[in-house]
Amino acid sequence: MPVTILITRPEPEAGRFAARLHAMCGPEVDVLCAPVMRIELCGELPPLAGGEVLIFTSRHGVAGFCHQTTTRDFTCYAVGEATAQAARAQGLTPITCGGDAAALLDRIAKDGTTGPFLHLRGAHVAADLTGALQAAGHDATDAVVYDQQAQDMGEAARRVLAGEGPVILPLMSPRSARLVFSQTDHIHAPLFVAAISRNTAQAVPDGTAQDLSIAERPDAEAMAHAVHDLVKKAKRLEGRKRAQ
Template identity: 60%
Template sequence: MTVTILITRPEPEAARFASALRGDHGDTANVLTAPLMHIHWTGALPALSGDETLIFTSRQGVAGFCRLTARRDLPCYAVGEATAQAAREAGLDATPCGGDAAALMRRLAEDGARGPFLHPRGAHVAADIAGTLRAAGHEAAEAIVYDQQPQPLDAPAHAVLAGPAPVIVPLMSPRSGQLFFAEAPAPRAPLLIAAISRATAETVPEGAARVLRIAEAPNAAAIRNLLRDMVKSAKRLEGGKRAQ
């Protein structure tokens, strides 16, 4: 039996991540994409004075901002390197901040950034960036520029979850975890969950996963490192089942 890595990220991240994992694992794992959400562009930006410092916490936030304005002259901070790279590719001057909201706040403090800040974001976020900045005495606003709307798991995903072979599921946000277990509350396949954060791991129902591990850092690179170990774990689990 073949171990499957089931990717539930929205497109185009799903295809990009799948390509990276196929490079990591070759034919040792079947990499399957089944997005649980799709991107819906929405919202508007406030009037820009030109004094803003932008804060981006996702590639989609960058894309949503750039869809709504031609301005590329505002400085920006990005939660991680991948988001910073997306901002640079769009023509923005971006500073990466270590991978999570806490690291972003530390970098802003270290740099003495004063704002006003603007956080172009999705309708669902893991951390209240603008609220935290306001609580620290800064002027900060947010603009919802996209939504990640739920969509059901497709038939191939349901098929592997109904089979006997182990399925590894990287979960990249708490909302992904909630949606996945709403779609697949009792899969037959042994599940190995790679969670990007503790908050994401907490969405996994008790007893739902044979293996539940949290990445060392809240980014895709750390998830890829974790998946290398989890594929080995899945192979051991598969071998143990055959031996019984």
């Protein structure tokens, strides 16, 4: 049975990630995009005085902010390189951090930046950056500029999970993990999960995955390599089955 990579990220990230994995894993691996969320820009920015230090933890935060204002003359921090690239494309000049909330907070502390901080975020977040900054004595607020609306991943994805062939499942957040497993009650396929973080891995129900690995870094490049490694493991499993 062919190995299938099941991508549940929102579009357009799902398509970009699928193209990267096609290039890495080759044409003999099937890639199915079945998003469990869609992104909708929403909310309103607070009045901007011009001295705010912006914090972006996703491309969507950049998009949501730039959709509402043409002002670009801000100091800003981007959690990782993909978010920083999105900010540069919009005319912002971001300071790139190490890929997760802890690294971002550490960079702010090392730089001695005092704010006031404004975190442009989604309706659902994995880490309370604003609370952490406030706890450190900073003036910090946040603004919801997009929502991650849940959506059904579709019958094609459920058929793959109920099938015989190995499935590689990259999971980019604890919420996406919860949504995936809430939408299927029968996983028969040998399941290999690549989680972007330990928190995401903990959202995978016990006993569901035959193999669960955590990416070396919380970014798309490290996730792609984790998926590639799992594809090789799944192929070895299939090879042993055919040899019996």
